[in-house]
Amino acid sequence: MLTYTTPPFMNQSDPTRKTRVTCAPGLAPYLKQELEQLGFECLSMDKTGIEIEATTTQSMMLNLRLRTAFHVLQRFADINCRNADELYSEAKRLPWDRVIDPSGFVSVTSNVRNETISNSMFPNLRLKDAICDKLVEQGGKRPDTGSSTDGMVVSMHWVDSKARIYLNMTGRKLSDRGYRKMPFMAPMRETIAAAVLMEMKYDGTRPLVVPMCGSGTIAIEAALIAKHRAPGLLRSNYACNHWLNADKDAWSQQRVEAKKLMVKNDPAPIVATDIEEEAIEATRKNAVTAGVDHLIEFHVCDFAQTPIPEEAGDVVLHGEYGVRLGDDEELIATYKRIGDFLKTDCSGWDGYVFTSGKPLIGAIRLKVSKRTPFINAEIDCRLLKYELYRGSKVTEA
Ligand SMILES: C[S@@+](CC[C@H](N)C(=O)[O-])C[C@H]1O[C@@H](n2cnc3c(N)ncnc32)[C@H](O)[C@@H]1O
Numbered sequence: 001m002l003t004y005t006t007p008p009f010m011n012q013s014d015p016t017r018k019t020r021v022t023c024a025p026g027l028a029p030y031l032k033q034e035l036e037q038l039g040f041e042c043l044s045m046d047k048t049g050i051e052i053e054a055t056t057t058q059s060m061m062l063n064l065r066l067r068t069a070f071h072v073l074q075r076f077a078d079i080n081c082r083n084a085d086e087l088y089s090e091a092k093r094l095p096w097d098r099v100i101d102p103s104g105f106v107s108v109t110s111n112v113r114n115e116t117i118s119n120s121m122f123p124n125l126r127l128k129d130a131i132c133d134k135l136v137e138q139g140g141k142r143p144d145t146g147s148s149t150d151g152m153v154v155s156m157h158w159v160d161s162k163a164r165i166y167l168n169m170t171g172r173k174l175s176d177r178g179y180r181k182m183p184f185m186a187p188m189r190e191t192i193a194a195a196v197l198m199e200m201k202y203d204g205t206r207p208l209v210v211p212m213c214g215s216g217t218i219a220i221e222a223a224l225i226a227k228h229r230a231p232g233l234l235r236s237n238y239a240c241n242h243w244l245n246a247d248k249d250a251w252s253q254q255r256v257e258a259k260k261l262m263v264k265n266d267p268a269p270i271v272a273t274d275i276e277e278e279a280i281e282a283t284r285k286n287a288v289t290a291g292v293d294h295l296i297e298f299h300v301c302d303f304a305q306t307p308i309p310e311e312a313g314d315v316v317l318h319g320e321y322g323v324r325l326g327d328d329e330e331l332i333a334t335y336k337r338i339g340d341f342l343k344t345d346c347s348g349w350d351g352y353v354f355t356s357g358k359p360l361i362g363a364i365r366l367k368v369s370k371r372t373p374f375i376n377a378e379i380d381c382r383l384l385k386y387e388l389y390r391g392s393k394v395t396e397a
Contacts, residue, residue, distance in 0.1 A: 002090050004077035008099070008167070008243065014055040014250075018075040020166065022049040023068055023191065024175075026375040030068040030195040038065065057250045059169050060240060064232035064258040067194035067225070070173045073155055073166035082161045083116040084126045091130035091165070099167060101244045102140035105151030106131060109168070112158045127156055127165075152242040171239035178235035179290035182282035184215040184274075188318055188354070190231070192376055193221040196383055199372050200314055200352055202226075204267030207313030209346075211303035213272035216283030216296070218316060223292035226267030230258035234290060266295055268313060273299040273306045304341045308349075315342070316352040321360055321381075328359065335363035342366060342388055351386040 005017055023031045025047050032042050032050055038061075043051040054062065059072045066072075077094050081087040100106055108124040108131075117123055131154065132142045143152075153168035175191040188196075196218065202208060204226025210219045224231055232238075233255065241251055274280050280300045287293035299307065303317065317338060322328050335355075342351040343366060353364060356379050361368075370385040 002077065002079055002093055004094055004165075005075065008056045008074065008245075014057050016053040016055050016058075018043075019052050019054040019059055020049050020073045020075065021052060021062060021066070022070045022073065024048070024070065024189065024375065026373065027068045027191060027195050030198050031066070033198065034066055034068055035062075038062070056169075056240070056247070057254065060238075060251055060254045061257070063170055063174065063238055063240070064230045064254055065261075066174060067221070067231055068191045068198070070175060070191070071155070071168055071170040073168050073170075075164065076154075076167045077165040079163040079165065080161055081158075081163050083114070084122055087123060087158070087163060088126045088130045090163075091127050092134045094130075094134070094165070096131045096134045097138045097140060097244075099244055100131065100135060100143060100152055101242070102135045102143050104242055104244075105144045105146070105148070106154065107145060107147055107149055107151065108154050108156065109149065110156040110158060112156070114158055114160060117158075123156065123158060127154065149239065150237055151239070153239040167240075167243065169238065169240040171237060171242075172235075174232065176235070177231050177290070179220060179286050180215060180217065181289055182215060182285050184276070184279045184282040186320070186377070187215045188217045188376060190217055190221060192374060193217040194225070194231075196316065196352070196354060196374070197222055197225055199383055200316065200350070200385075202314060207268045207271070207309040207311055209271045209273075209306060209308060209313065209315040209349075210317075211273045211306040211315070211341075212317050212319045213274050213283050214279050214318070216272055216279075216286050218318065219270050219272040219283065219296050220287050220290050220292055222270055223267065223287070223295040224290065226270075226295070227292070228261045228263050229292075230261060233258055268311070269297060269309050270295055271297045271299070271307060271309065273301050273303065275300070275302050304337060304345070306341075306345075308345055312348040314350045314352065315346050316354065318354040321356040321379075331360060332363045335360045336365065339364035339366050342386055346388050347390045349388050351388050353384045353386070354381060355384070356381045 040052045079090040108128045149171045155166045155168040157164045369387045372383040374381045
């Protein structure tokens with residue numbers, strides 16, 4: 001059986017449609033929080049995404065405003081297919097001529113679990129062939145195709161004999177905000193930095209100190225949150241603007257609305273430091289690209305020399321950890337020093353350490369008040385919270 005929805009932008013109406021918003025593993029609870037704050041009901045949630053009902057215009061808004069999402073996918077069709085030949089013949093029956101500009105560019109992405117498929121690229125190829133052959137048969141041209149997600153993107157989720165086809169509204173992941181022109185050593189993904197700040201309940205009203213800031217992702221995401229700046233405004237290319245009959249006016253309107261959210265008041269101080277001059281140069285350049293450099297104080301120094309504002313706030317460290325970088329013995333010594341720094345220099349503050357591995361966590365020797373799991377670059381990590389009341393207790397390692 002083949003079912004499909006009315007192609008978008010075919011008439012004046014903009015009905016709600018089943019829409020899947022995807023995210024990195026582990027971030028779904030933060031994405032749910034964001035969607036609910038924007039007034040959406042989460043119909044279902046799994047490790048990498050949430051189903052909602054949204055109009056095409058609302059989905060444009062989500063592309064611009066969500067901080068923890070990867071993609072906004074509008075459900076287009078459900079196909080029953082046991083193998084790639086059936087996928088091809090069923091997908092060819094869909095009204096591609098109503099959504100795809102034959103003189104444009106199309107790419108297909110997929111997630112497939114089907115016993116007949118061993119080469120993960122093959123389903124993409126068959127679906128792309130179905131789309132192009134259909135368009136040619138209908139008298140159109142054959143669109144250009146390839147792996148770039150900078151044009152129209154069709155995404156498929158195929159498990160056993162059920163393939164769900166989506167019109168991908170986003171294109172490149174929303175985590176690619178566009179400001180990180182200079183990545184420094186092992187940067188944290190922008191969406192994870194945003195989720196870490198959500199976990200810290202950061203809202204810009206208290207000072208934030210980010211020693212070991214690397215390329216500045218946490219500090220920059222914090223400044224965007226504090227200013228209520230929609231992260232999606234930082235880039236201009238979205239897949240939904242390459243759809244046939246794309247509603248450019250609705251998109252412009254959503255951008256205008258997103259800009260109006262920005263607050264005039266500047267946040268409490270944000271301090272970003274790193275021992276490497278190159279890291280601070282990257283942080284500064286990235287902050288300039290994001291338009292938030294005037295909100296961040298930069299220093300090249302050892303984390304323990306970081307200037308701490310007088311008024312108490314939050315300090316967050318994302319140092320190196322064994323699996324990714326550095327040597328364990330040296331790292332353990334660094335984490336001991338992190339514990340000392342938090343205890344002596346940050347008393348009265350809330351301290352956070354984003355890391356991985358028991359020996360490093362033990363080396364901090366402070367009482368953890370909350371552990372939140374995260375997955376960063378496929379490594380199990382923890383965000384550890386320390387309530388650094390004056391005279392914080394040092395525990396046994
Ligand atoms: C994992 S990276 C941080 C990545 C960062 N969160 C980002 O998103 O780009 C760790 C950083 O710690 C810095 N670092 C290592 N030892 C340091 C020390 N003793 N004092 C200050 N910074 C240090 C490194 O230069 C590196 O930039």
